[in-house]
Amino acid sequence: xxxxxxxxxxxxxxxxxxxxxxxxxxxxxxxxxxxxxxxxxxxxxxxxxxxxxxxxxxxxxxxxxxxxxxxxxxxxxxxxxxxxxxxxxxxxxxxxxxxxxxxxxxxxxxxxxx
Amino acid sequence: xxxxxxxxxxxxxxxxxxxxxxxxxxxxxxxxxxxxxxxxxxxxxxxxxxxxxxxxxxxxxxxxxxxxxxxxxxxxxxxxxxxxxxxxxxxxxxxxxxxxxxxxxxxxxx
Numbered sequence: 001x002x003x004x005x006x007x008x009x010x011x012x013x014x015x016x017x018x019x020x021x022x023x024x025x026x027x028x029x030x031x032x033x034x035x036x037x038x039x040x041x042x043x044x045x046x047x048x049x050x051x052x053x054x055x056x057x058x059x060x061x062x063x064x065x066x067x068x069x070x071x072x073x074x075x076x077x078x079x080x081x082x083x084x085x086x087x088x089x090x091x092x093x094x095x096x097x098x099x100x101x102x103x104x105x106x107x108x109x110x111x112x113x114x
Numbered sequence: 115x116x117x118x119x120x121x122x123x124x125x126x127x128x129x130x131x132x133x134x135x136x137x138x139x140x141x142x143x144x145x146x147x148x149x150x151x152x153x154x155x156x157x158x159x160x161x162x163x164x165x166x167x168x169x170x171x172x173x174x175x176x177x178x179x180x181x182x183x184x185x186x187x188x189x190x191x192x193x194x195x196x197x198x199x200x201x202x203x204x205x206x207x208x209x210x211x212x213x214x215x216x217x218x219x220x221x222x223x224x
Contacts, residue, residue: 044158101163101212102160
């Protein structure tokens with residue numbers, strides 16, 4: 001069966017510090033991978049998605065970036081965090097064919113920028 | 115205009131009653147529609163999806179889709195305290211993108 005791992009679960013970072021969130025998927029190959037952010041009381045905002053190694057599409061221009069160095073690994077980064085980067089970050093994957101649009105989410109990473 | 119709109123709630127229903135959640139979307143070309151449940155502090159989990167006009171039932175949950183009215187709903191029958199959560203409506207707009215509503219918070223009173 002497929003599983004998705006995301007870490008760290010919680011982090012508190014000062015403004016201007018770097019960020020790295022990591023996500024890995026097991027039990028499948030060539031998944032579509034996504035990073036979403038959920039601000040308090042808000043809906044999920046798509047940040048990045050990837051359909052293959054090295055292929056990243058950005059939905060929202062901002063100080064975040066994403067990379068996919070391996071087939072089942074997706075990394076969200078920032079060089080300098082802003083207060084507005086606080087939120088609940090969710091990695092998700094989807095398969096192909098009929099279930100291509102069914103997202104399965106990781107447990108999430110809660111980021112507080114002070 | 116938001117792409118996907120939901121009433122934020124909270125929607126309070128007594129145990130055993132039917133909870134009715136609504137969602138409207140702006141892109142008439144949308145093809146696929148999803149309902150996710152999110153417990154406080156947790157990540158969303160898929161309840162069900164629907165592609166065709168009409169009703170789709172899965173246990174105590176029924177999704178209803180009306181593409182002409184750009185409207186999708188979720189009914190929760192025999193509501194239980196464990197159904198207390200935020201319910202997110204999501205709409206597929208093109209190949210790989212799902213757009214989410216802000217969610218409706220449901221509270222089931224014992």
